[in-house]
Amino acid sequence: MSGDPDGYGFGEQLPIEPIDPGSTVLVAGPALSPAESLVRSLVLQAAEDDEASLFISTNKTSEKLLTACRRTDPALDTSLMGIIDCSGQEPKPNETDAALKYVSTQSDLTGIGMKFSALYESLYADAADGRVRTGLISLSSLAMYVDLRKLFRFAQTLSGRIDSAGGLGVFAIDPTTHDERTVNTLGQVTDGRIEVREYEGEEDGIDGEVRVRGLPEQPSGWQPFALS
Numbered sequence: 001m002s003g004d005p006d007g008y009g010f011g012e013q014l015p016i017e018p019i020d021p022g023s024t025v026l027v028a029g030p031a032l033s034p035a036e037s038l039v040r041s042l043v044l045q046a047a048e049d050d051e052a053s054l055f056i057s058t059n060k061t062s063e064k065l066l067t068a069c070r071r072t073d074p075a076l077d078t079s080l081m082g083i084i085d086c087s088g089q090e091p092k093p094n095e096t097d098a099a100l101k102y103v104s105t106q107s108d109l110t111g112i113g114m115k116f117s118a119l120y121e122s123l124y125a126d127a128a129d130g131r132v133r134t135g136l137i138s139l140s141s142l143a144m145y146v147d148l149r150k151l152f153r154f155a156q157t158l159s160g161r162i163d164s165a166g167g168l169g170v171f172a173i174d175p176t177t178h179d180e181r182t183v184n185t186l187g188q189v190t191d192g193r194i195e196v197r198e199y200e201g202e203e204d205g206i207d208g209e210v211r212v213r214g215l216p217e218q219p220s221g222w223q224p225f226a227l228s
Helices: 035-049 062-072 109-126 139-143 148-165 180-187
Strands: 023-028 052-057 081-085 099-102 132-137 168-173 192-197 208-213 223-225
Touching (some): 023 180, 035 052, 081 109, 148 168, 168 180
Antiparallel strands (some): 208 223
């Protein structure tokens, strides 16, 4: 594959070339598209590469997120995984190796940021070469609880920390729930965008199509992809 040999790769099933360390990308797709599944897949590749993964889950409990992750990878190793559960629902007993932290409400961006910093530092220390992939699912959920200015600063802070640590950030957004100005504003904190849509062809085993923008040495146009 082309691109930075030290970049974050994604396996042969996804038509996305390695992304440079320190980058954050916006994954944009409607709620019924496979956008969130793609975010999970991009981040969960960490387990295959001896890297760590960190999820900020705003619309699912940690239990439901782990269930969704195991649908993506039934043999998932959670020993280098962390989850910040911001769903606001009462946490259930933990039966996983993943490190779990809880924030009582999606509006507490300061609390989320503090938990993120602590968990990222721990994972960074344990991961191979300090490589950590962060998935935020999703900006659209947070936008229901805080104004755009606060959300922009929060996303900017996260991407800045990811950049300085040489990590990878993957932030999900549903562009159909925002005006174009909001999507473009939040997109300013990222290095590129991965757009996702449903696949309308007839080939079996295809989950959707992606188009990468703003990142170097990526395929042009819409590309079909499979998550399994």
